[in-house]
Amino acid sequence: MRSDKFLRGREDDVQQEQSGQQRQMRLGVFVQVPGHHVGGWRHPDAVTTDWPNLPLMQRIAATAERGRFDMFFLGDGFATGYDEHPSTIGKFEPLTLLAALAMTTTRLGLAATGSTTYAEPYHVARGFASLDHISGGRAAWNVVTTAYAKSSAVFGRPHPPHAERYAMAEEFVTACRLLWDSWDDDAFVGDKLAGRFVRPGSLQVPHFQGRYFTVDGALNVPRAPQGHPVLIQAGSSGPGQALAARIADVVFTAQNDPAEALAFYRAIKAQAVSFGRRAEEVLVMPGVMPVVGRTQAEAQALFAELNRNIDTGQAFTVLSERLGMDMSAFPMDGPVPTPPPTEHLKSRAALLMEMARRDDLTLRELYYRVAAARGHLLLVGTPPQVADVLERWFRTGAADGFNVMPPFFPGPFDAFVDSVVPILQERGLFRADYAGSTLRDHLGLERPVRN
Numbered sequence: 001m002r003s004d005k006f007l008r009g010r011e012d013d014v015q016q017e018q019s020g021q022q023r024q025m026r027l028g029v030f031v032q033v034p035g036h037h038v039g040g041w042r043h044p045d046a047v048t049t050d051w052p053n054l055p056l057m058q059r060i061a062a063t064a065e066r067g068r069f070d071m072f073f074l075g076d077g078f079a080t081g082y083d084e085h086p087s088t089i090g091k092f093e094p095l096t097l098l099a100a101l102a103m104t105t106t107r108l109g110l111a112a113t114g115s116t117t118y119a120e121p122y123h124v125a126r127g128f129a130s131l132d133h134i135s136g137g138r139a140a141w142n143v144v145t146t147a148y149a150k151s152s153a154v155f156g157r158p159h160p161p162h163a164e165r166y167a168m169a170e171e172f173v174t175a176c177r178l179l180w181d182s183w184d185d186d187a188f189v190g191d192k193l194a195g196r197f198v199r200p201g202s203l204q205v206p207h208f209q210g211r212y213f214t215v216d217g218a219l220n221v222p223r224a225p226q227g228h229p230v231l232i233q234a235g236s237s238g239p240g241q242a243l244a245a246r247i248a249d250v251v252f253t254a255q256n257d258p259a260e261a262l263a264f265y266r267a268i269k270a271q272a273v274s275f276g277r278r279a280e281e282v283l284v285m286p287g288v289m290p291v292v293g294r295t296q297a298e299a300q301a302l303f304a305e306l307n308r309n310i311d312t313g314q315a316f317t318v319l320s321e322r323l324g325m326d327m328s329a330f331p332m333d334g335p336v337p338t339p340p341p342t343e344h345l346k347s348r349a350a351l352l353m354e355m356a357r358r359d360d361l362t363l364r365e366l367y368y369r370v371a372a373a374r375g376h377l378l379l380v381g382t383p384p385q386v387a388d389v390l391e392r393w394f395r396t397g398a399a400d401g402f403n404v405m406p407p408f409f410p411g412p413f414d415a416f417v418d419s420v421v422p423i424l425q426e427r428g429l430f431r432a433d434y435a436g437s438t439l440r441d442h443l444g445l446e447r448p449v450r451n
């Protein structure tokens with residue numbers, strides 16, 4: 001654990017931004033039930049029954065909205081099996097779940113992951129446009145290329161290599177944007193007197209011919225309240241960053257070192273500018289796992305309890321997948337072996353190996369860190385200690401906000417909302433109430449004009 005260093009911070013990191021007081025932090029909750037920590041689900045307070053448990057999801061969404069969070073975020077993948085991370089074995093399909101949650105929330109942004117490797121642009125464009133209507137402008141799409149080859153099994157086709165997946169993603173998003181712009185904003189007039197349900201001249205049929213995808217027809221959903229749903233991108237390799245800088249409104253990333261987080265943040269903003277965008281149009285949100293206690297000892301005790309509950313098979317699946325090599329064959333108290341270049345999560349493998357070298361970790365130590373937060377920032381401490389680190393990362397320009405990853409649900413998320421959020425609000429770092437109604441309003445992002 002490097003919590004002391006994180007909690008104390010490095011004075012030379014702290015360069016107060018000119019506009020630091022006015023800038024507002026963005027907060028999302030990364031919902032992986034029963035919990036992000038591999039051992040989280042076995043905590044006595046974790047909800048694990050009546051799976052996949054809609055009331056639990058409704059409760060988490062209500063808590064996020066009470067905490068004035070920007071968004072509720074669902075990851076997604078297609079693999080299941082005994083040795084998977086418990087949060088991926090059995091779950092809701094994201095878009096149908098978010099449509100249900102749109103009915104029990106009024107302001108909270110609703111973000112789901114959608115694959116550009118295992119779907120058609122039409123299906124994804126239609127689903128998110130529809131969710132944006134159902135929720136009154138609160139939809140976001142996490143654009144992923146789906147990193148793991150095992151995801152391909154259910155589709156019965158080979159898993160494309162990393163570079164090809166990103167080439168497909170570029171085309172996929174371009175096609176979706178054209179589909180979302182099929183209809184003018186004011187196309188559906190419903191004019192009974194004139195006998196016009198739709199205004200003539202309001203349809204622009206997309207004609208897109210790519211290498212991987214072709215679209216030669218329009219979307220049968222009116223233009224969405226947000227124009228386009230908010231686009232999130234979460235790949236941090238070279239091609240991942242390039243895609244993010246070109247198309248993303250929000251970048252999710254795993255970072256655990258302040259200096260590297262700062263460098264990543266600057267690289268994304270600089271690339272966005274090179275694509276003719278303003279730096280503020282792309283928000284960078286690293287993940288953070290808060291393990292909060294009333295005292296530091298209480299927080300450490302909770303963390304120790306979570307670690308005692310780790311299932312070795314599941315933890316090695318998570319670790320081996322991230323590194324692209326079976327790690328269970330190596331001695332736990334030896335050095336971390338160097339894996340060959342991976343075609344899966346390139347940036348995460350690099351981040352974990354960098355962390356292992358920087359902190360001189362044994363395989364066992366790396367195993368525990370990955371079983372907890374999978375390489376994301378891990379903070380074990382009191383509410384003010386956790387708030388201090390978030391504030392420091394935010395003010396130094398390493399983050400525009402955070403994607404909160406509770407070790408299990410619902411307790412630790414309640415604790416974050418009830419004890420850390422009020423501190424951030426008192427410090428003027430986070431909103432006391434929502435000012436607008438759409439997710440673009442919350443994030444301070446413009447509504448895309450139809451081309």
Ligand SMILES: Cc1cc2nc3c(=O)[nH]c(=O)nc-3n(C[C@H](O)[C@H](O)[C@H](O)COP(=O)(O)O)c2cc1C
Nearest residue numbers: 075076144146234235236237240252253345346347
């Ligand atoms: C916060 C966060 C959430 C992610 N969620 C998903 C997900 O739900 N499904 C998925 O297939 N990949 C997910 N990823 C992985 C990335 O989309 C990407 O595939 C991965 O980082 C590999 O790409 P890279 O080599 O460009 O980093 C996530 C990454 C991050 C940082």
